[in-house]
Amino acid sequence: MSTSVLISYIILGFTLAAPIGPVNSARLDKGIKNGFWHAWIVGAGSMIADGVFMLLVYLGMVQFLGIPVVQIFLWLFGGFVLIYSGIESIKNANTITLSYSRQKDSLFKCFLTGFIMSITSPLSILFWLGIYGSVLAKTAQTNGTDSLLIYSSMIFLGLTFWDVFVAALTTGFRRLLNVKSLIAISIVSGASLVVFGLYFGYQGIDAILHDS
DSSP, rough: OOHHHHHHHHHHHHHOOOOHHHHHHHHHHHHHOOOOHHHHHHHHHHHHHHHHHHHHHHHHHGGTTOOOOHHHHHHHHHHHHHHHHHHHHHGGGOOOOOOOOOOOOOOHHHHHHHHHHHOOOOHHHHHHHHHHHHHHHHHHHOOOOHHHHHHHHHHHHHHHHHHHHHHHTTTGGGGOOOOOHHHHHHHHHHHHHHHHHHHHHHHHHHHHOOOO
């Protein structure tokens, strides 16, 4: 288990969290209005929802990961979801706006905002099934099932790093926070998702060619 591989999973988790969608917009909004902890707690609520989805995918898929056809499906589906998500992130970058009006919200309300926005999203389960399922398939294929929890933890660590980064951005680095910088983040993260998606798709096609 190399350090570079672990870092790549952290980067994947960071990249998955980066596109400026509804949850990140809520993080930025709460952070600008209320400060670091409010932005962080929105992300914490969202991460718990993500953790629920990851756990469901893990428990539902782990016994099937040794089946080649399941691995191929997860690779291709995960690649599709990543590429689609990346393109949407790039395409919608110009729609990002910022609001600087101040309105004090409770930490609990901010936590519920992040959790409910993520847990009720119809795309979340497909997102995590495709992407996390693909990661599980790759990890099981190359390292066996013993390492699944470690690599899963690295993805979650990447999500945590993004949450802290956004919270810091809305407070100590607020002068760097403008529409142009958010558009740049959205485009770069979208492009990263496309690259990961192409890699996943390649793995799926390569598996088909080797099995045929």
